[in-house]
Amino acid sequence: MSKTKTTKTGSAQVPHENGRTRPALRFDRAAAYAPAPEASDIVTIKARQGHFIDGEFVESAEGNSFETINPATEEVLGEVAKGSAEDVDRAVKAARKAYEKVWSKLPAAERGKYLFRISRILQERAREFAVLESLDGGKPIRESRDVDVPLAAAHFFYYAGWADKLDFAFGGRTTAPIGVAGQIIPWNFPLLMAAWKLAPALATGNTCVLKPAETTPLTALLLAEVLQQADLPPGVVNIVTGFGDTGAALASHKGIDKVAFTGSTEVGKRIQRTAKARHLTLELGGKAANIVFADCALDQAVEGIVNGIYFNQGHVCCAGSRLLVEESVHDRLIQKLEDRIQTLIVGDPLDKNTDIGAINSKSQLATIQRYLQAGVEDGCEIHQSRRTLPKKGFWCAPTYFTGVAQSSRIAQEEIFGPVLAVMTFRTPEEAIEKANNTMYGLSAGIWTDKGSKIFKMLSQMRAGVVWANTFNKFDPASPFGGYKESGYGREGGAHGLAAYLEVK
Amino acid sequence: MRHQRLVETPVDQINVEERAARFTKRSIKTTSKVEGLLLAVSMCDLTTLEGKDTEGKVRQMCQKARNPLGADLAASHPGVTVAAVCVYPNLVEVAKRSLKGSQVKVAAVATGFPSGQYPLEVRLDDVRQTVELGADEIDMVINRGALLEGDIKTVFDEIVQVKEACGEAHLKVILETGEIGSYDTVRRASFVAMEAGADFIKTSTGKVQPAATMPVALVMLEAIRDFYYATGKRIGMKPAGGIRTSKEALHYLVMLSETLGDDWMTPDLFRFGASALVNDLQMQLAKQATGRYQSGDYFSLD
Amino acid sequence: MPRLAIPKTYKMLIGGALVRSESGRAIEMSGGNVCRSSRKDVRDAVKSARAAWPGWQARTAYNRGQIVYRLAEMLEARSGEFAELLGEGGGAEVAASVDLLVHYAGWADKYQQCLGTVNPVAMPYFNFSFPEPMGVVGATANRGLNGLLEALVPAITGGNTVVVLADDGSAIVASEFSEVVATSDVPGGVVNILTGLQSETLPHLAKHMDVNALVLTDEPQRQSVLEEATENLKRLVVSAPGRSSLEQIRLLQETKTVWHPVGV
Known part of the structure; x- marks a missing residue:
């Protein structure tokens, strides 16, 4: 086992196990740079934000809300609606209606064009998303700027192109969309996970109800604005904010045909046990x-x-x-x-x-x-x-x-x-x-x-x-997902389409 | 080679390039920037290595070396000079004379620079004579032909002899990384040089493209780190060629500081081989002092 | 005096051996007594399947294809016997079963090329995805010989080992087919066939932590195992009409994605 001890500040030599000293490097002054903050004035956070249902921002049925804070300062950033079973029901109904009346009737290439639009708007507003993601979730701006946001845009762009090519994706096997997808995402990559869920679901012709995590709802709500800007038909994507009970209400809703969940293994199991939907994909611990x-x-x-x-x-x-x-x-x-x-x-x-x-x-x-x-x-x-x-x-x-x-x-x-x-x-x-x-x-x-x-x-x-010879690399074209209790189903790549299709 | 296991540790191209790129994402502002720019100035080996070099040219450069900041900036940062000037052997005496009384060292390229394709005796004589002419530092080139033939022993033995010929003069060993292929070879060559007695290892002659790059320099810094841990000896590093802007220089300093730590942040252990860099550093310092972006017209070109 | 016939007593297939239930219980059926497998038989079968899995998945795909094809040969050789056993329409069913085996035999070294991808990532990395078997698959079979084969062949073709709970009413067919398997080239433990009452054994299979996936005949069956099968997140596959053979195989495959830098 290692004899390495934490080197003492300021000493260039540390005791060796046999009593001699051995060379050590000092990093007391290294990486101590003057502050270089990214300006946050690009972001305006509304004091109170509602769910995004049927193309509009609406208050929760009971009028309840909760605060979301900046974990780096513990300051309140704003309030968002606290979703109830009734809110979820409203969102599912809107998704169903949009699925039956609009989205399933749209030519596949047109579906794809909406997704291309969303991707481009995300690129245009990249800095805004990056700053908001860092404010709400605490992740370094370098990562939200260089990883989360560009990958989210890339994900929409990738799946946009699949929309009218599904016949080629499964070599002879026929496919059909599943219907309404209930999607529950975690707080570690809030916008990126929303993209991972929404892009393939929409490209394959499903409509969605998305539930962001309670500590990081803001970028999903900003994404809702992007969906409005892109003129995505009302109800195709609905976003209900809230806690675990909101997620549970969504996962076990009988109007949902497909549940996609990313989160802990414990909650994943609960979802599998209570879901009414026959289609399920889980990305867990x-x-x-x-x-x-x-x-x-x-x-x-x-x-x-x-x-x-x-x-x-x-x-x-x-x-x-x-x-x-x-x-x-x-x-x-x-x-x-x-x-x-x-x-x-x-x-x-x-x-x-x-x-x-x-x-x-x-x-x-x-x-x-x-x-x-x-x-x-x-x-x-x-x-x-x-x-x-x-x-x-x-x-x-x-x-x-x-x-x-x-x-x-x-x-x-x-x-x-x-x-x-x-x-x-x-x-x-x-x-x-x-x-x-x-x-x-x-x-x-x-x-x-x-x-x-x-x-x-x-x-x-x-x-x-x-x-x-690498680690933690992600790309929209690369399938991601687990074996054993890390869940099942893949997100990303052609494999990610299967999660949202009935494949024969 | 005494540290065979260290020498043979492979280098992964993509990963080392990703790591090098990460240093360039550091945002160096305000006080850190001024501190970094001044340090960079003090680490410069102000260089002219042209066939058309004349005594006049070298005298002018030496003037710049003594006072690289110009009068205005020097008032607020007194005593800043570059580390050395770097010239061909023929101009060592001129440089020596011009720099008399200053702390600026005179470095000279030798060993049949830049190709080194001369008989060993000629190369060694080159070194002896250049030292005799007064050079404080010798920048030699390694035998790349032998290295690529796999004849490590010849490369090693030649450096040992050059080191001997240097006497008191400091030895910088140029690997000419643009000619030796992969990062693995750069690492191997770094170890050969360090074990053979180099005080500094240096990327390039400046006569071959690509010259210094961040990833190549990182591989060399990591070799220096491993050598230090194995022997306790601190070897210096000199990227040379192609570093023209303050921004690049700051990136190198970030890389140096986060790889080898505080002890290497000195001209004794790090140099920039450059000709145009000092002017850009000067302009950036002026920008920091005045808040105005600068024009080349206001800074002497020597 | 006429010669006294020797009636056959039926056995199950566990770990490559034809055995009776450890419980010593049987179910009387027209045609003979069949084993009524127990919780411990399930345990033993899963243990055999787990032990056989590393070797089975490590075989070349070509070899697995040959072994599945050998099953077809063995079944064809006993087709008269099975036709009689299956009763009306039996001849056609056996023929279909043999053809199914031949069809899947051909898949063994091809599905990887249909399900695998090289993924064009936007970085200097080589990235590819390919299917890998899930491991030990538990399955409940539908009626008849075809029902049995549909439960086990996609699984083993794809490199899984399998524990099949035969349809309650088709126990004799299943026992006979066990002999086909036992006398073919299928390594011991790759296919395990238990007879008895699915309602009795399925819960144990669903509960077993070393079973990676369950193939179930219908949605009510899935609902019945959901609580227990979720404990280790078994993959649950419910038979669906019209599903292609490639999709049957895929549903019992994981996808592994590999990244490697491209450099010198």
Whole structure:
């Protein structure tokens, strides 16, 4: 196991295990840049926003609403309608009507043109979406600007082109739209997940009722404005904001033909048990193994590890949260990782230099802290970046644990935060065994310079996405989804169409 | 090679290019920007390596080297000079004379620069004579032919002999990364140079395209880091050729700082080999001081 | 004095062996007694299927195709016997069953090319997706020989191993077909066939945490297992009329997507 201790600030030498000192790098001044905030005045948030039903913004039937806050400052950004069963019912009816009267009668190419329009408007208003996403969810502006928003636009653009080509997508098998889709999305990629859900559903001729997460409803509502700008017929997309009970009402509504859910495995199971719809796709939790062999491009692997676990504060279902390192390279790798996390900038999500933003909510922070505690209690060695965290808001320093046993809770359960569990292996067989020893199967990583080893490993890993010599890459053309309890169905690519079609 | 395992650690092209691009996303503003620009000025090896170089040209350049900021800026940032001037051996004496009394070093290219395609004895003589003429630093080129033939030993032995010929002068070893193919080779060549006694490793002669690029420099910085961890020796880095703007220079400094940390943020361990860069740094500093975007007409060209 | 006939006692197929129910129970049917499988038989069958799966999925697709084709040969050789057993229209049903096996035998090394894709991502990466078997598939069979084959052939063609609960009324046909499987080249454990009462055994199959997917005959059956099958998120496939053979195979496949940088 590692003898690496967190290096002491200011000292260029650290004690070696045999009493000698060994060289150490100092990063006390590195990555300490003057503030470079993105201007937020591009965004105007209405004090109170309603659901988007049948093409209009409407209050909830009971007139209830709830606040959404900026997790970096704990300031209230605005109020949104709190969806009830009645609101959901209204939205489902609007979707049904739009499906029967308008959307199913529209020529496929015309459906596609609406989606192309939506994609282009998203590109035009990209900065607005990026800023709002960072304000509401706490993610760094660099990520919302460079990842979330462009990918969301790309997703609409990709599926737009499929609308009139569905006959070619299934090689001889016939297809038909399913009807009304109820879609429930999480708070980690609010706009992007909305795009992942809406674009393929609309391209294949379905209408939708979308329920964004309670902590991040704002970009979905801004997207509703885009849908209006694009003249999408009323009722084709309806958005109902609210909490878990709103989602439950939607998932179990008898007027829904298809349920698509992204979120925790626990809630996914509840949805499968209560859904009236026969069509279901679930994209759930994960505990991805990121396997690093001694023969890999080590410095690049460190980047992959960092991107794998600290991207979006680790609020990523496919995060590389279990690092499996070949024993012979463990110490070298940990030294590099230790150096690397010192240059990760944690702070204001709107600062263009921020690498790690705010934890999405107070309750999520509490969950992460419980796991940090559990890791320490299990006897794992905790390592954290030495940067000071902002006082207000919800924050967690980038963290990794060494000396983690497979049986430890931090190695088994999804933490959904910037916390990495480092374990070692000796042979490829052991690596596979440990990688697959989980109820999840969403993603996995392999780092080696040897081509045949990549293919051997990837063929044995029970995971829906395998990143070889990379991690956390996403593209609309690339199918994404899990094995085992990480859910089923694929989003993205031609495979993503099947989730919204009756295929014979 | 003593650190065979480190040498053979592969480099992944796409990942290293993605990482290098990430540094360019850092937004360097206000105080950080001024600090970075001044540091960049102090790290410049102000260079002229032309067949048409004359004593006059070099004297003018040395004047710029002593006072790279111009009178207005120098008032608020006194004592800033570039790190060195870099010239052909024939002009070392002129440079030496022109810089007398300043802290600016004189670097000279030697070993049959830029191709190095001369008998070893000729190259070694080149070094000895240049040192005798007063050069503080020698920028040598490696034997790329031998490297590409896989004859690592020859490359290594030659550097050892050049180092010996340098005596007290500091040795910068130019890998000419634009000629040696992959990042893996850049890493291997970096280790050969460091193990053979280089004080600095340097990307390019400036005579071959591509010259310095961020990913190539990153691969070299990472090699320096691994070498440091293995030996405790701090090797310097000099990207050269193609760095013309302040923005690029700041990107390099971000990369340096986040890769090798605080100890490398000094002209003792990092240099820019450049001719036009100083003027752009000067203009950006003036922009920071005055809030106006600047015109080349107001800055001396030497 | 006429010779006393030797009536056949029927067995089930578990782990490549023809066995009676561990419970020692049988159901009387016209034509003989059939095994009434138990919770523990389900357990044993799943265990065999799990053990057989790594080897089965690792075989070449060509080899799996040959093995499915061999089943067709073996069935064809006993077609008279099965026709008689199936009664009216039996001849046509056996012929259809043999043809179904031949059809799927041909799929074994082709569906991958229909379901796999190379994905044009907007980055310097090579990205491809391909189908992989889900693992252990549990299935309830419909009536007759065809019903049985439709429950198991798409699964094994696609590299899964299978535990089939035979239709209650077709137990003898299922037992006879077990012999076909046992005497063909199908490795032990790849196909397991249990007879008895589906209503008795299906809940155990639905509950079993090492079963990856269930193929069910109708929607009420899906509703009946939903609560338990959700515990490990089994993939639930309900038979639908008119579904193509390729889609039958696909519904028992996962999709794996792989990314790799393209560089030097």
